[in-house]
Amino acid sequence: MAAVLLSLVSAVGYALAAVAQARLAAGSAPGRGSLRALLRHGGWWAAVGLNAAGALAHVGALHYGPLTLVQPLGALTLVAALPLGAYGARRRVTRGEWRGALWTLAGLVGLVAVTGPATPGDALGIDESLVVAAATASFVALLTAGRRSGHGAGLRHATGSGVASGVASALTQTLTAALALELPGGPAPWWQTALLAVLISGFAVGGLLLSQTAYRAGLAAPLAVVNLANPAAAAVIGVALLGESFRGGAWGWLAAAAASAVAARGVVLLTAAPLPASPARDAADDTTAPADPVPANATG
Structure with missing residues (x-):
């Protein structure tokens, strides 16, 4: 029970961190700059802290439960991030997004299931x-x-x-x-x-x-x-x-290939899923844009 609860906490922590990073990225503008713009922004440090919390919860889950249980639950990060991100943008998760997330989740669970x-x-x-x-x-x-x-x-x-x-x-x-x-x-x-x-x-x-x-x-x-x-x-x-190696020998390799194809299909669906136009979302982006824009090439 402790492994399941900690895995869920980890998934939510990672999901919140991803949402925070995505909102920060949406409010930034492409251009030249440095890492200092990120380091000056409180939202970035909030995302770092949430990532750290998710990692600690994941380590704790592995202490109380087997890898075969914890890893599939970790894939729930994607499922948690969709409604959290949509809520922050004041919109609903689209049917295409749910469909893509479920395909990706199925592929991830399949990969973990055959991994020795x-x-x-x-x-x-x-x-x-x-x-x-x-x-x-x-x-x-x-x-x-x-x-x-x-x-x-x-x-x-x-x-x-x-x-x-x-x-x-x-x-x-x-x-x-x-x-x-x-x-x-x-x-x-x-x-x-x-x-x-x-x-x-x-x-x-x-x-x-x-x-x-x-x-x-x-x-x-x-x-x-x-x-x-x-x-x-x-x-x-x-x-x-x-x-x-993968469980099941040659069959395990085939299952891993099939799971990878399922997950790839999910990514394609997520990429193609149209986002509904939302004035509320645009207004939210305008009010949450960072004072110091984060350049798209901050990693460079």
Whole structure:
């Protein structure tokens, strides 16, 4: 019961953070600038705090319940964010948004259902961690290069955010193992452990900033992509480097492919879902626009 309650608290915390980031992005204007505009805005720090609260609740849920229960409940972030975002914009959630959210949620739950649980103590080695970090940084840089506005750019930034966050989680496992002196190959020197902590912080902050720019394209579709890319990145690392696999052998791989297709269908529906015109929403945006506009390229 405690795992379920904490999972719901985590989902609501992440959803509120996403809504706060989306409203901040909607009130910002494209242009040149720096990260200082974000750091000066109280709404940004509120989103950071909500993300932190969601993460703590998620860790607590994993303490009281199995991964196979907690992870599917975490996918409720998308379902919670839709009505919360619509309420803040003074409109109703459209039928297309609900349909896309349910498809995405079904795909996420399907992916989690066939993902084998990690063996206790499984973690990347230091060398593997550095290779993964370098490859991820290069991938995210290529992914987010070019145009910084529109649906396509928003989804690319959302993908980069999810991948960065997923890799940060994988590196956190390595850091935990290093601190417990349980790394493959023996204890790591202090400077390698410190380097891991810096990389984790960089990817975590990078993921947060990328999601901020992604929400300029709206809330639902970028949030769905973030929620998909995060476990996908972790799954790639687990299968490629930690010897993990999907449940059910070849059937598990087919089920994972089918679940991915279902989730992708949901993202397409969310991207195509028309938002109702609402003068009340426009007025709300005008009154909640930040005093210091946040540039669309704040991550640059």
